[in-house]
Amino acid sequence: MARCLFCVEEMKVVLTWRSLLLKKEAMTICERCEGKLKKLAGETCSICSRELDKNYRIEDLCLDCVRWEKDKKWSGYLSINISLFHYNEFLKDMIAKYKYRGDYALAEAFVPFLKDKLKDMNFDLVTFIPLSNERLMERGFNQAQALTDLLGLNTVELLTRLHTEKQSKKSREERISLPQVFQVTKPDLLKQKSILIVDDIYTTGSTLRHAAKALKTAGATEVSSITLAR
Amino acid sequence: METTISSPPFSPELQNHLTGRLLLASEIPFSPAIISDQIKHGYVSVTSGVKCVNGQYNCVRCGNQNSALFYTFPCKICNQDCTYCRACIMMGRVSECAKLYGWIGPDLKFAVPDKVMSWDGTLTSGQQTASDCVVEAVKRKGELLVWAVCGAGKTEVLFAGIEAGLLAGKRICMATPRTDVVLELSPRLKRAFPAIEVSSLYGGSEERSKASPLTVSTTHQLFRFSEAFDVVIIDEVDAFPYSIDDSLHYAVNKSKKPSATTIYLTATPSKQMQRSYRSGKLQAVTIPARYHHKPIPVPEMKWSGNWQKQYLQKKIPPVIASWVSERLQQKIPLLLFFPSIQVMEQVIPLFQTLSPKLETVHSQHPERKERVQALRNGEVPGLLTTTILERGVTIERLDVAVIGAEHEVFSESALVQIAGRVGRSFTYPTGTITFFHYGKSKAMVEAIYHIQMMNKEAWKRGLLDG
Missing domain, CATH: 3.40.50.300 (P-loop containing nucleotide triphosphate hydrolases)
Structure with a gap:
């Protein structure tokens, strides 16, 4: 009997004609856990995927993205970010177990959802947000890289980190005003290419915009991103 | 020249931290230099957290051997495929390359004064x-x-x-x-x-x-x-x-x-x-006897008919309704045990027609303790609950009933524990415990026999007041 990767309860595998014929990606978490993952739905920001609130939008952009796009330093670098789920308590617990407790196996739980979204996205190369060496040695793996590895896409390590402090401890202002955070390691690979960046969480969008800026400055034609949580 | 043979120094702080334990490096607040020094001198043991013997993985920390609860990943610490235990991951990852450290140096001695105990109560x-x-x-x-x-x-x-x-x-x-x-x-x-x-x-x-x-x-x-x-x-x-x-x-x-x-x-x-x-x-x-020398109240079995069907028809079985009403009238605190949270949530509105102040308590309630305290203080006349309250609850003058006592969650031991909630205090050593059922179960009969045997043994050994 298969067990849910997250709650470890036994899962009933229901074989239907539909599941056989359509060869749907096999689920690794149970229906109850899947039910607690809330997909981003309805009208969403055309850049960052945030669900649009009538008090927090101008046309099809959320106010955060309006602010980013007004700023000449940041405008136009990140074409689009797709996020799968709301960063709710359940997903917080799941991502905490995945990256802080170090339960690599949970990457498998996210892969079917990522694959589903990636069907509609166009890109030449895939890369991921790097960890500082210190963090990598602590965790034993990069949570974004683990996703790309299991997705089985053409992935290249294009970026390295110039700073080591933890992002999560900084305010939005601090993150935005930072000088360059990433360095491009293989500029010759990305010339005239469109790049997809994979990461776990989109919070303020500053990490992804820093990475996008570095990639575009080094010659990429377009940069988009996909994250688990928004 | 005089030579002295002295063993190399050990760290008493590390000895205190590690004695009797098996910990990951991240759980040891000492520098890697101190730890490796103490390993070199033979004071600290090192073992792999996950071991593989004849193709079977084994977690040294939690004993897990279920292959479905191990996972192999490309580890950047050891730079190879590394297997870790998912069973105890919430305590920090134990893997093939993650070491567990223990103390094998000099024994830690505790200072214990001659007069170590201050308790001077008397025993029955x-x-x-x-x-x-x-x-x-x-x-x-x-x-x-x-x-x-x-x-x-x-x-x-x-x-x-x-x-x-x-x-x-x-x-x-x-x-x-x-x-x-x-x-x-x-x-x-x-x-x-x-x-x-x-x-x-x-x-x-x-x-x-x-x-x-x-x-x-x-x-x-x-x-x-x-x-x-x-x-x-x-x-x-x-x-x-x-x-x-x-x-x-x-x-x-x-x-x-x-x-x-x-x-x-x-x-x-x-x-x-x-x-x-x-x-x-x-x-x-x-x-076999309580500290107050009175026998344990023996449960009484009462047939309630098909309680599930009656609840679906929005009726409380009459025997149960009158059991509850009598106690509400005499202001005797009561606990009603139900086989599941769902049944309990279904029927609480019915019971609240008998007294609007009746409440429920189950494992997911954040104010579990407060509600039990409210019953103790007399602010609430009674509680509907599940086996979560079978142990550790003492309430004076309490009467208890089990609804659907034949249900499989009510094992012999659960029923004995539930019956054990009644008559615990010195001032009120008696009380009633009733099993309402729709067909006796073996567990019910055994629970009653269990309590009768204990009372009998207590009489025989002269542990009860005559």
Whole structure:
């Protein structure tokens, strides 16, 4: 009997004609856990995927993205970010177990959802947000890289980190005003290419915009991103 | 020239932190330089957290051997495919390349004063017999079952044995599956043994790094120990989740020294334990009477008809309705046990027509304790609950009924524990316990027999007031 990767309860595998014929990606978490993952739905920001609130939008952009796009330093670098789920308590617990407790196996739980979204996205190369060496040695793996590895896409390590402090401890202002955070390691690979960046969480969008800026400055034609949580 | 042979220095702080434990580097607040120095001098042992023998993985910390609960990933620390244990991942990842460290240097000695115990209460003769057996077991090593009815006063029975153990330089652990038991026992033991360090360990507790002669711990916290204790006392040995989780048994066994004494404490030993006792394999002592010398109220069985069907028709079975109404009228606090949360939530509106102040309590309630306290204070006339309240609750003058007592969740031991909620206090040693049913179950009959046998034994041994 298969067990849910997250709650470890036994899962009933229901074989239907539909599941056989359509060869749907096999689920690794149970229906109850899947039910607690809330997909981003309805009208969403055309850049960052945030669900649009009538008090927090101008046309099809959320106010955060309006602010980013007004700023000449940041405008136009990140074409689009797709996020799968709301960063709710359940997903917080799941991502905490995945990256802080170090339960690599949970990457498998996210892969079917990522694959589903990636069907509609166009890109030449895939890369991921790097960890500082210190963090990598602590965790034993990069949570974004683990996703790309299991997705089985053409992935290249294009970026390295110039700073080591933890992002999560900084305010939005601090993150935005930072000088360059990433360095491009293989500029010759990305010339005239469109790049997809994979990461776990989109919070303020500053990490992804820093990475996008570095990639575009080094010659990429377009940069988009996909994250688990928004 | 004079030469002195001295052994290289060991770190007493590290000795204190690591003695009797098996920890990941991240759980040891010492620099890698100190740790590797102490390893070099043979004071600290190092072992892989996950081992592979004949293709089978084995977690050294939690004992997991289920291949479905291991996962292999490309590890950047050891730069190869590395297998880790998913069963105990919430305590930090244990893998093939993650080492577990233990202390193998000089033994840690605890300073124990001659007069270590300040408790000077008196024991009933039933308690005294058991207390003597506990003292003897601590000295003799091996296993002992203390089978004491609900309300016998189990904790006091341990004091003399703990005192004897401490004076003999033994390290003692009192373990229990339930955090609320740790919280209740810990201050009592600190009062009884004020001159020594008593550490209490449960999920979220602070006192993690101190080695102490007396430890009170949830069974879960023992995963981090190894060959630490000379005496392990397991309270509520039949309680969830210890009763069903083999890894907790592994944790307790790993925490014991090979020559340790093990004492099991319960009112309701499992069938298997009862069999070992009857066949003479397991030594045991019983305390069949409560500390107030009155017999335990024997449950009464009452047929309620098809209670589920009646509830669906929005009716409370008449026998149950009148049982509740009588007690509401006489202002006797009551507990009604239901087989599941769903049934209980379904019927609470019906019961609230009898008294709007009746409430429910179940495992997911954040204010569980407050509601029980409200019943105790008389602010609430009664509570509807599930087996979550089968243990550890004492309310004066309480009457108890089990609804759907034939349901499989009500095992013999659950029913004995539930019946044990009645008549616990000195002032009100009686009360009624009723099993409402739609067809008797074996467990119901056995629970009643169990209580009758204990009362009979208590009479025979002269432990009850005539």
